[in-house]
Amino acid sequence: MRAFTYERAETPQQAAMAAASTDHARFIAGGTNLLDLMKIEVETPAHLIDVNGLGLDTIEDTDDGGLRVGALVRNTDLAADPRVRRHYGVLTRALVAGASGQLRNKATTGGNLLQRTRCPYFYDTNMPCNKRRPGAGCAAREGFSRQLAVIGGSEHCIATHPSDMAVAMRLLDAEVETVLPNGNTRAIPIADFHRLPGDTPQIDSVLIPGEFITAVTLPRPLGGKHFYHKVRDRASYAFALVSVAAVVQPDGSGRVALGGVAPKPWRREEADEALPRGAKAVMARLLDGAEPTHENRFKVNLAERTLAAVLAEAKE
Amino acid sequence: MRFDKPAGSNPADRGTVLGQPLPRIDGPLKTTGTAPYAYERHDVANGQLVGYPVGAAIAKGRIRSMDTRAAKAAPGVVAVITTLDMDRLPKARMNVAYLFGGRDIQHYHQAIAVVVADSFERARAAAALIRTDYDEDKSASFDLAEQRRAHQDDEVEPMAKVGDFDRAFAEAPVKLDQTYTTPAQSHAQMEPHASIAEWKDGALTLWSANQMIEWSKQALAKAFDLPAEKVRLDSPYIGGGFGAKLFLRADAVLAAVAARETGRPVKVALPRPLIANNATHRGLTIQRIRIGTDRDGRITAIGHDNTSNTLPGGDGENGAAPTQHFYAGANRLLVHRPLEMHLPESNAMRAPGETAGLMALEVAMDEMAGKLDMDPVAFRVLNDTQVDPDNPERPFSERHFVECLERGAERFGWNERNRKPGARRDGQWLIGHGVAGAYRGAPVQASGARVRLKPDGTVRVETDMTDIGTGSYTIIAQTAAEMLGVPLDAVDVALGDSDAPASAGSGGQWGAASSTAGVYAACVALREAIAERLDADPEDLSFADSVVRHGDRRTPLTEVGGGEELVAEDKIEFGDFRGKEYLLATFGAHFVEVGVHAATGEIRVRRMLAVCDAGRILNPVTARSQVIGAMTMGVGAALMEELAVDTRYGFFANHDLAGYEVPVHADIPEQEVIFLEGEDRYSTPLKAKGVGELGICGVSAAVANAVHNATGVRVRDYPVTLDKLLDGLPDLA
Ligand SMILES: Cc1cc2nc3c(=O)[nH]c(=O)nc-3n(C[C@H](O)[C@H](O)[C@H](O)COP(=O)(O)OP(=O)(O)OC[C@H]3O[C@@H](n4cnc5c(N)ncnc54)[C@H](O)[C@@H]3O)c2cc1C
Numbered sequence A: 001m002r003a004f005t006y007e008r009a010e011t012p013q014q015a016a017m018a019a020a021s022t023d024h025a026r027f028i029a030g031g032t033n034l035l036d037l038m039k040i041e042v043e044t045p046a047h048l049i050d051v052n053g054l055g056l057d058t059i060e061d062t063d064d065g066g067l068r069v070g071a072l073v074r075n076t077d078l079a080a081d082p083r084v085r086r087h088y089g090v091l092t093r094a095l096v097a098g099a100s101g102q103l104r105n106k107a108t109t110g111g112n113l114l115q116r117t118r119c120p121y122f123y124d125t126n127m128p129c130n131k132r133r134p135g136a137g138c139a140a141r142e143g144f145s146r147q148l149a150v151i152g153g154s155e156h157c158i159a160t161h162p163s164d165m166a167v168a169m170r171l172l173d174a175e176v177e178t179v180l181p182n183g184n185t186r187a188i189p190i191a192d193f194h195r196l197p198g199d200t201p202q203i204d205s206v207l208i209p210g211e212f213i214t215a216v217t218l219p220r221p222l223g224g225k226h227f228y229h230k231v232r233d234r235a236s237y238a239f240a241l242v243s244v245a246a247v248v249q250p251d252g253s254g255r256v257a258l259g260g261v262a263p264k265p266w267r268r269e270e271a272d273e274a275l276p277r278g279a280k281a282v283m284a285r286l287l288d289g290a291e292p293t294h295e296n297r298f299k300v301n302l303a304e305r306t307l308a309a310v311l312a313e314a315k316e
Numbered sequence B: 001m002r003f004d005k006p007a008g009s010n011p012a013d014r015g016t017v018l019g020q021p022l023p024r025i026d027g028p029l030k031t032t033g034t035a036p037y038a039y040e041r042h043d044v045a046n047g048q049l050v051g052y053p054v055g056a057a058i059a060k061g062r063i064r065s066m067d068t069r070a071a072k073a074a075p076g077v078v079a080v081i082t083t084l085d086m087d088r089l090p091k092a093r094m095n096v097a098y099l100f101g102g103r104d105i106q107h108y109h110q111a112i113a114v115v116v117a118d119s120f121e122r123a124r125a126a127a128a129l130i131r132t133d134y135d136e137d138k139s140a141s142f143d144l145a146e147q148r149r150a151h152q153d154d155e156v157e158p159m160a161k162v163g164d165f166d167r168a169f170a171e172a173p174v175k176l177d178q179t180y181t182t183p184a185q186s187h188a189q190m191e192p193h194a195s196i197a198e199w200k201d202g203a204l205t206l207w208s209a210n211q212m213i214e215w216s217k218q219a220l221a222k223a224f225d226l227p228a229e230k231v232r233l234d235s236p237y238i239g240g241g242f243g244a245k246l247f248l249r250a251d252a253v254l255a256a257v258a259a260r261e262t263g264r265p266v267k268v269a270l271p272r273p274l275i276a277n278n279a280t281h282r283g284l285t286i287q288r289i290r291i292g293t294d295r296d297g298r299i300t301a302i303g304h305d306n307t308s309n310t311l312p313g314g315d316g317e318n319g320a321a322p323t324q325h326f327y328a329g330a331n332r333l334l335v336h337r338p339l340e341m342h343l344p345e346s347n348a349m350r351a352p353g354e355t356a357g358l359m360a361l362e363v364a365m366d367e368m369a370g371k372l373d374m375d376p377v378a379f380r381v382l383n384d385t386q387v388d389p390d391n392p393e394r395p396f397s398e399r400h401f402v403e404c405l406e407r408g409a410e411r412f413g414w415n416e417r418n419r420k421p422g423a424r425r426d427g428q429w430l431i432g433h434g435v436a437g438a439y440r441g442a443p444v445q446a447s448g449a450r451v452r453l454k455p456d457g458t459v460r461v462e463t464d465m466t467d468i469g470t471g472s473y474t475i476i477a478q479t480a481a482e483m484l485g486v487p488l489d490a491v492d493v494a495l496g497d498s499d500a501p502a503s504a505g506s507g508g509q510w511g512a513a514s515s516t517a518g519v520y521a522a523c524v525a526l527r528e529a530i531a532e533r534l535d536a537d538p539e540d541l542s543f544a545d546s547v548v549r550h551g552d553r554r555t556p557l558t559e560v561g562g563g564e565e566l567v568a569e570d571k572i573e574f575g576d577f578r579g580k581e582y583l584l585a586t587f588g589a590h591f592v593e594v595g596v597h598a599a600t601g602e603i604r605v606r607r608m609l610a611v612c613d614a615g616r617i618l619n620p621v622t623a624r625s626q627v628i629g630a631m632t633m634g635v636g637a638a639l640m641e642e643l644a645v646d647t648r649y650g651f652f653a654n655h656d657l658a659g660y661e662v663p664v665h666a667d668i669p670e671q672e673v674i675f676l677e678g679e680d681r682y683s684t685p686l687k688a689k690g691v692g693e694l695g696i697c698g699v700s701a702a703v704a705n706a707v708h709n710a711t712g713v714r715v716r717d718y719p720v721t722l723d724k725l726l727d728g729l730p731d732l733a
């Protein structure tokens, strides 16, 4: 870990300004991802802006019947909120399927969205990795790629976005509210929030330098039955090989999003339309264009079978 | 004391303390966080500095140059010592890879420097500033399957060749010829390798986490060219080892080098991401197994051909080992081919040989039972042998494998099992049952101890035996309490210090049996010393309730020394008859029920039962703890553990505990362990053998067999992960 300077932000805007005006600055929220990466010098910020004192840790009702979740709300608290449990069950289920109790007590809503990939080569600074060092090459594409993306990647990077929470939020069409260094605010639909790697895999999201997440808003509840089926090699405390988030309505319509398959939470609205026709029809659209490696080809089949299991359960 | 003939009855047979289900005497220290582990021994030496290791970025080649200027100038840095600053340190016989010194890189993450600073954070930050240039050796080989093909015609002296395997196999009416693979595995012990070193007047003291004090003391003496008496090693508490800490590792060597260089005590721990490639692993195996039987299922031919990776000079993982003595069969051919490759050092990990070997053999036995349309329990029972199949002149001392199978089958409800693969369901889950046999040798090592009877009637035992979480403290205290007739809490046990008599150490599941035999010997010597004081024949004395009885005379232990401490020391040494005339081993049977999700292939173990035959159980609580831990490790080996080899760069890519998955609580269901009543008087004076390795033997195969039984899909490449099942699962509605 490199030496760094540290400050506590007073307001969200001041945090954004400080981040934009200081070289190599990073916000620190729960620190559960950032500190691990700093210890192995995958992240080497020169300045940390602690945002834990900003409040932003409440969940409020919005005027149009949804919820506004402060960026500093801890994963544990978000999962346990009675409104979330009642109306956004998929989000609670996704959250509690992630990490461990201890980590969720620290992890924040904003930090979770911005956690970085778990590609093993990203973690080993001896290895070529375009996400870590642009232009270095990608060790994973022809290496140990079992965990990595089958769709949405590029020749430069096939990392997955590891968040479970974000998959549920994508399903719910959440919006990410931010404040910019100039004091303006904006709301970014979650569909547009994470980037595909293309030839700049080092940039994970559309946030501009210094831009600070203040909240995530959830639109009005969708009703229906909520599912989050996370498939992994052990029963807990592992990232998804494939996860399926779904809301299924009594008439068989609904929505589907996938985790563990792409550089961002993966959803295509046109695939949702196929839901009444079953898992195969959905996946024909949702994973159309998939380019798996020889090690992760199984994920295509697994995603379809997992959705089928979810749909079978929805009928019960 | 020499153990030259089978044990007769002796004072340890009373079983008032020994054999009782007593909780660990070191438990409170562990649960309150007050047991001093190596890295936290802040009190043992003043002015400790912190060393942070740097690992090589290539798998094979030479270092051209290292630039340490920035590291040396970094805040808090006291010294930067690189591998170019010294010749290769001599290594002890047990080590395969060199640990430090010189330009040559033998494996990825080999230690190439240690940065010493006044804090951990500063040492780590400075370590990242070192720049190293390499000449990479592109001829290195990292792909076991490819190497096996290249070496398939090599002539290899078989481990065992009995009868005429080729003919018998060709003629067998029922036969199996299959190849199984097991991946490299990491010990993943909780406590990283860690040491603090200090030099004083040319003598080296190392506070470390080490399973084998005497070996490692000798290894340190060799590395630093010291007489052994100038080396002291102290390792009272060890946070798990599983073989990872059998030998000297880089933490110890770097701490010693850095302490010598700086003239101050230095501590070094291996960072978790370095351990998989810097230290040792269980080697990969590719195992071809051939079994031929007659129509009734009697094995007539058995062949096991094992290939494994090793660095030059090592032996890899010998999967053929268990097949040598486990099942009957007149014609046998066992081959082990360690192939020299350039992955990191493969070396001992819990039940080396047996673990990987039984992962394959016990699946082959299941497949064979399937071909014969026999109950896999009955098939194993039919092929039991009471004599060494390699040498029928030599009987097993005690072998109750059949009883393990039969007791287990009854307890588990084997009759209620799913009989047709893929046929039983519970909602979305396919349910399956599996069985496997367990075999592990019962080795022993010479082991010494010193026993002190204090004037206050309490007893202190000193031996360099280690407790790696196994329960050594407790069973040693029980042994002394039993032998001297004192309550358990009157015994104080000091372990892990090389100033104490050399013991067997913790390895090869010999620790419990050997070290308690050594304590027994020392207690016999102390009883003799007491007899002399009382002017009595030791045979006439009896010890109970802290009193020595001699005829009508009763002498409290507080009085026998006349105010002085009585000290006795002895060592148990084992005669040839044990092993030569009799074959000693431990046996078990594992029964497992799994659920496999019919759509996703997720595998969940639902219940597990182990039945163990391991001589006298010295303490059912600590023994059970060993076995359930081993069963857990066996589930890991079956379902998830794999160090993923990157065959281009020559390293294990998933080298941290996020990437290398071991079971979590949610993976482990109810576990039941039954120990058969019994003793093995051919083994030790206490008639005991080990259980710590037996517990993992066969577990993984029982899980794999249960998965097959649930799904009808036979996976022969471990770990059995869901991606290998998907294509064989039922079509979706
Ligand atoms: C062992 C382990 C297992 C895990 N398993 C899972 C799992 O199964 N599923 C899963 O989804 N996650 C898992 N995680 C990841 C965990 O969810 C994330 O580490 C956590 O959500 C990050 O939140 P944080 O507040 O700690 O972020 P931090 O580490 O504080 O920050 C992460 C990043 O976000 C930036 N940031 C933080 N807040 C803001 C903000 N308000 N505005 C702009 N930028 C911000 C930081 O600058 C930093 O770059 C695991 C983590 C660990 C260590």
Ligand code: SF4
Pocket: A117, A119, A120, A121, A122, A128, A129, A130, A131, A132, A137, A138, A139, A140, A141, A148, A156, A157, A158, A159, A201
């Ligand atoms: S997949 Fe992406 S993160 Fe992984 S090595 Fe390639 S570039 Fe790096």
